[in-house]
Amino acid sequence: MLTEVSIAQVLVNGLTSGSFYVLMALGFTLIFGIMRLVNFAHGEFYMLGAFVVYHLYGRLGVNFFLALAASAVTVGVLGAVVERVIFVPLRSRELSMLMSALGLQITLQGIMAVTEGVEALSLPAPVSGVYRSSWLIFPYDRLLVVAVAAVVLALFYAFITWSKFGQALRAVAQDAEAALMQGIPVNRVYTLAFAIGCMLAAIAGGVIGPVFSLHVYMGQAAILKAFVVVILGGLGSVPGAVVGGLVLGLAESVFASLFGVLVSDMLGFLLIMLILLWRPFGLLGRATA
Amino acid sequence: MTERPVSERARALSCLVIAALLILALFVPWMFENQFGLYLLDMALINAVIALGLNVVLKTGQVSMAHAGFMAIGAYTSAQLTVKLDVPFLVGFVAAGLGAALVALGLGRIILRLKGVYFLLFTFALNEFLYLLNKNVPALTGGNDGVVGIKPPTIPFVADPLRSKAAFYYLVLVVVALALAFVWALYRSPFGRAMDAVRESELLAAATGYNPMRIKMIAFSIGCLLAGLGGSLYAHFLLYIAPFSFTFWESVNFLLMNIIGGSTSLAGPILGALLLTPLPELLRSYVMWQQVLYGLTFIVFMRFLPDGVTPLCASAWRALVGRLGRPAAEPPARERAPDPRSGS
């Protein structure tokens, strides 16, 4: 098959969907890294983000990037509230937190289904047009996603490394108790981390939404990918999410063009199972307490 | 996991209560003027068997999200055996259990090295993989169309197949009773002590002569055995199975049954199954809002009853049969039983 589709095309497709996956997984892995919470509701925050952008940019015609920022803030605030109300009381009870996250996912999805309906909507792409050459076809709206992914990643990394709060984050991720000793307000860090995770989810949803379609179930696909990505890359590791995302994207694209999608899906899961056995903590993950 | 009840009186009394419950259970079908209630009850008991299996896995501190996958192995084994080779139900039933257990044994050696959340994630992936396998290997599983024409169970010395809900009720009641007795014996046996040890501190357990890997493998296989048996019952009750009945969400359901019931006592998974199975029916009529209510139920539960309902029942129980188990202190202690972090 690769003879008919240019290899470049396959690789580019892979890297593109790879960067999509990185965006989807970033907040997810952050939240786990800090709170050790497997946030099943991540996909729903992604969906919410997309819908906020849809209403602001798609319906009211606000500038796309403004809408994106607005959606990030809105969903971030929502996340903070949710964290306070639902997760704070369950601190240190991982399984209870995980189950609440599941409940939250079901609830948010249900509410949106009632208010927005279940039919697919679409967002006009903020940029249109396609790059075409004999060996490569590349729509610009995808290019935009890749660009945003890169920018978000850079900002996020800078934030984690240099900002005071970023250092607090890393301290807590390392060892919550020690952080508490050093007088870091761990609980506030948790809340903020969760909020940031949700913001990242919202940005992902808002920027990826236009490329696909919008519907209240879009989150499920996203969380599934995020899951796989972080398993591949290592839970709680941001570089891991990047590597995992790109690896998954490439693997899927190559497998798909070699064997077809169904096989590629199964191979995808086989791949992560093998990697987990080879490196139980993921490609870049480190053993955690 | 804590001191066994010393008071003979208490033990005798609790035996009495259990016996009473069993006798009561025998007459349940007469309490239902309505077949649907009985249908739900049968379904709940089937789920109870499977949830109980998961409880055995949780007992060693491993949170498995692939339980529906193993249930599927059982369901398909027994369905295909009875449909294609039409072997008698009991053979299919046993084969279902053993099949699931063997797969568990084979995989366990590799995957039980993973601890806590990594095991959880792996089993999640495993469940997805099995699901896709069920969909895409029609030769084995009938693919998306699933397996049609499964026959209701036939039992030796019982004239006609157990088609009616009541008849099936007795079958599944027997299975639940046996499973319960088995797991109860298991937990109070030295092996039960070993499982607790491994869950609470694998390091210490190993340092004092327990072989954690072996213990976890046995527990995992037993758990999946029950899942397989439950799967077989499921197939021969609904008489139709398709991949969609064994998704990751089903696994989540069995986990929820344990947690909402209370994963730290035998009654937990049973209560959980009895509470959760009818829940969607309660909500079914609120078409639009059912999902929201369903989700909220869990959030509220986790928020106010993270140990599940059994601790509450337990206090009543103690009041009933005097000093059984020990007061306060240890339920929260026990809640952390399936905590992915503990022991790792």
Place this chain on the structure above:
Amino acid sequence: MRTWIRNVAIVGVLAVAALAVIHEPVRAAKTAELKIGFVSALSGAGMAWGMGMLGGLEMAAEDVNKAGGIPIGDTTYTIKVIAYDDKYTGPGAVQAAQRLISQDGVNIIVGPIGSVPMLAMADVTESNKVLVFSNSYTTKALSPKKPHTFRLTPTSMEFSLPFLQWIVKNQPQLKTAAIVGPNDESGKEVASHNEAAYQKVGIKVLAKEFYERGTQDFVPLLTKLLASKPDILDLDGTTPGDSGVVLKQARQIGFQGQIIKTGGPGTLEIIRVAGAAADGFLYVSPWDPNEPKVKALMERFEAKYKMPYNPLGVYFYEGSHMLFDAIKQAKTFSSDGLRQHIEGQKEYTGLLGRYVWGGEAEYGIRHQWIAPFYVGQVQKGKEMMLTKINP
């Protein structure tokens, strides 16, 4: 301690509720109310179709009740629809059917949609002699072994061939096709029907790809599929939402050929998602949305349910009316009496035209409703009907 009390309260409520549902008393079957059961996906991905079907049934019931109900003997029956959601799953459908039959005491069920719910339900409904008027694509749904099961929706088995014949007649330059469909029983079923039809009309199927539900990015799939350079891209039983994305992305990566779709209608949604990319798209439509009678029905539905009316629903509006007429004429709703009457029906004329029962050839039992349908095309974002086909 306060929380402890709260806890008890919560558990109490749940327990009581659980008991309540199990012990809900059976309502006496003999009232002036005729209960019709309905099972379908009312939440989740299949909801648009499910609600369309429910709307059809409920609007028809409204009509009948407004007109004074159905007189049988000395009692006149008003119709009451009891609808349950099966979440598009087998167990869900079985459970819903169980509840309808043994708790609500219905002996007529409309629905479900989808083959898995259909096949799962069959054992319960047939063993209870409950009449089922379903909507599913699988060939297994109808058979002499299932004397109580009817199907109101024509399937790709019925319309693939005429549709493709029309295409070949009007666009003879189309010689090859590629199929993309969801990896589920309906998707595969439709694909197999279409392949047979393609062969009959002499179009070569170069490739087909099935994707898991929930797939969002179709570019990798399409890249491979379109590498075989087909003239036709066939969207098979792809859901409207997904179809929109496929259309959009196929055009984006430079596919210029004809895009068509047989199963799973919902063109408005497709247009909404695909936008300009939808222009030229050919599809099978159960109705002509520009026809005043249909327009009126669509508006009535939207007013009632606050969502667009899925074309599939029209079969259930028509079908329900057919059913109620049958009850009126047969003067009974006992499954056997009604069944014989319906099987005896010559034909039925409804809103859209003439319907007949068929299907001996394909299924060995005459329980398949044969309905007229349209070949539609999207032109400048509008649905245009090119022709009406009466099989």
Place this chain on the structure above:
Amino acid sequence: MAPLLEVRGLSKQFGGLAAVADLSFAVEPGSIVGLIGPNGAGKTTAFNLITGQLAPTAGEVRFNGRKITGLASYDIARMGVVRTFQSTVLYPESSVLENVLRGCAVRSRVGFWSGLVASRAAARDEAEIRARALELLRFVELDTVRSEAARNLPYGHQKALGIAIGLATQPELMLLDEPVAGMNPEETARTGRLIRRVNEAGATIVVVEHDMSFVMGLCRTIVVMNYGRKIAEGRPDEIRNDAAVIAAYLGVDEDAAAQSA
């Protein structure tokens, strides 16, 4: 007579640095041996190597003349070598008695099935184990708190419980990792007495400890490690005057001073 434990050229490399390098020493049956050295000298690593929590890069360990390097820690424990942990490791959620019972279980000969059906043998075994556990609790003076959850015990008691669990396995050789770290003098004294009584009861003991006076008072033989190597071995009085040892400790003190300053 033949040594009970024999460590020969034991080494462990972590990446670049050698945590334990060519460590050799022997432990006579019935003795109490002290293993001391500045922080990071590799004492705990040595324990981990002996009891199989870590695999050595080189060298071997013999117990009763039998090579135990490469065996799994639970097998080593079953052979009669048990260790306690620096940061007390217990079964935190379970009762004190249950903690000890789990230690005892290792010696029970009840098989899976006979345990399952609660056979007579199993019942007898359970009774014996209980009796022994209670006796042990009296021995370590914890019988009063036996139904307390382990995590609720005061620090000193937790340490004692750790030892009790070890004893429950009926070890020939016990490795105690800093048994009195963080204890007040009174607790330290009590633990000292306890260890002696354990030793008199027949268990050979190797103890890692910082508290010099404690070790000097307790042990007949002392092995001193620094940077993973043995720098001295001998009677307390010999060690006290050993130049290398003093240097090592002073060096560390300087470091410590430098750090604190």
